[in-house]
Amino acid sequence: MILLSFIGTGKYELTSYTWQDQKYETEYVIDAIAHFFKVKEIKVFTTKEATKAHGEQLKNKINDKFELSYIEIPSGTKEEDLWELFDKVVESVPENSEIIFDITHAFRSIPVIVLLASAFLQKARNVNIKGVYYGQYNKEKNESPIFDLTPAIKLLDWLTATDTFINTGSSQKLGQLLADIQIDFFKSGKAKKEEIKPNKLRNFGSAIATISENIEFIRPVELLESAQKLKRMSGKEIREEVGIFAKPFELIIDKIEQDYAQFAIEKSAESDYQLIIKKHYLLIKWYVEKGLGTQAILLSREWLVTTLAILENTNYLDKDDRKNIENQLNAISGNNPERIKLYEQEISKHVNDIKQLDDTWSQLGRNRNNIAHCQMNAEQFSSKILHQYAQKLPQTLADLFPQLDLIS
Incomplete structure (x- = not known):
């Protein structure tokens, strides 16, 4: 584990730092935190002036207990300094490492920049921030607690x-x-x-x-x-x-x-199958609102089958019943007058416009297949077209079954 710390030019007095039920006497909180958390390496961000004031003394105090290195940083007064500091942090933290922070002697906006840079590394390079700590020096009691931030x-x-x-x-x-x-x-x-x-x-x-x-x-x-x-x-x-x-x-x-x-949905309401239709429809709307066009198109295709199965008083989860609905939809599809006439007394009675049902089912099938087969077919649709199509689905489905009052 690596300790990232700071040091300034101030005078640091001997005190007994405390963490939980432990105590450790030292002038440097860096030394105490490294001891309490058993780190292997310490990297101290410091200016030239701070290194001159404490570099040798801290090194002697550490006395080869930890691997210690100093990273010279700018004072942080200009925008260029902030990006230089960002680079210093990125260069100092290895991928997949574990780090803790001591911000006791950090100054100006530097600790904020360092923490944000490390949080970026947490996502980009799988760096694990294990802790952030602050030592509150108390001269009167000669006992200085370390706080977990x-x-x-x-x-x-x-x-x-x-x-x-x-x-x-x-x-x-x-x-x-x-x-x-x-x-x-x-x-x-x-x-x-x-x-x-x-x-x-x-x-x-x-x-x-x-x-x-x-x-x-x-x-x-x-x-x-x-x-x-x-x-x-x-x-x-x-x-x-x-x-x-x-x-x-x-x-x-x-x-x-x-x-x-x-x-x-309450258990007692599960027999209200039209409520299930509406709940599934709400999920389609959710997908559209969140920009999840793939899910909206895939569910809409199944929702159409589910809705017709329920309106036909069949089991919408039964494989054979669903297949029967799909066969009827496929038979209607293609503008074949004989087929439309053949199925006119079945699922077509639930819609006002058979042609509209045909168009909806056909388009859902083509778009669903284009997504499911990952463009591995001759018929291609751009992602923009699919997105625009998905955006219209809630209204398209509601118009198909006005009696269900889905929009309200």
Whole structure:
């Protein structure tokens, strides 16, 4: 593990630094943190003046206990200095490494830039930020506590996860963050000391992650069940835990519950098959709103079969019943008057315009095949055309079955 630290030109006095139940006497908080967290390497960001003031003394203090190196940085007063500092951090942190920060003696905006650069490396080079620490020197008591500021760096993870949810509807990252809070709490031993414990965050995180997976992999049947499960879990208790242990999630929990609640369905309502039609339709709208055209097109093709199967009072999940609906749709397709007449008394009675049904089914089939076969066919459509087609699907499907009142 690598310790990234800072040093200034000030005078550092001997004190007893404390971390949990440990103590370590030294003039340099760098030395104490390296000792407490058993790092293998220390990299100190320093100016020429700071190196002159403390370079040799700190090196002697470390006394070959750790691999120590100094990284000279600018003072950070100009924009060019900020990018130079960014480069210094990038060059100093190896791929797949674990790092901790000591920001005790950082100055001006430099610690912010270093933390943001390291957070970038966390995503781009799989760097694991294990902790951020600050030593509060106390001359009067001669005992200086070290504070854990690691939760602050987690704000960047919350930002990324929230942005992902807002733009794509995926809450898997948010779910994992909630689970990690509960897991880390009990692993750290805090459960023995703290009266209030996070007992529901992990299950809540798992619930929203499951919904997200069902949405991503177009599993509307399981989605209705998982959304209802989340609805049962929501309430005062989970909000109290979020308020104590996951403050950033407090800002997004209402939106998540509202967005996912639209897919929930009570067990007692499962016999209302037209409600299932509407719930699956809402998922198509969700995909379109989030720009997920592939999922919208694939589900729309199945939704058309499902809707006609339900209107025909057959089992919409039964393979043979679905095949029967598909055969009728294929028979209508092609503007063959004899075939249209043949099936006029069956599925065609559920629509006002057979030609419109034919066109919708044909276009869904072509676009679905173009996606599913990954352009490995003679008929090609540009991604722009597919996107534009997906955008119109909610209205197209609603117009096909006006009696279902899907738009309201």
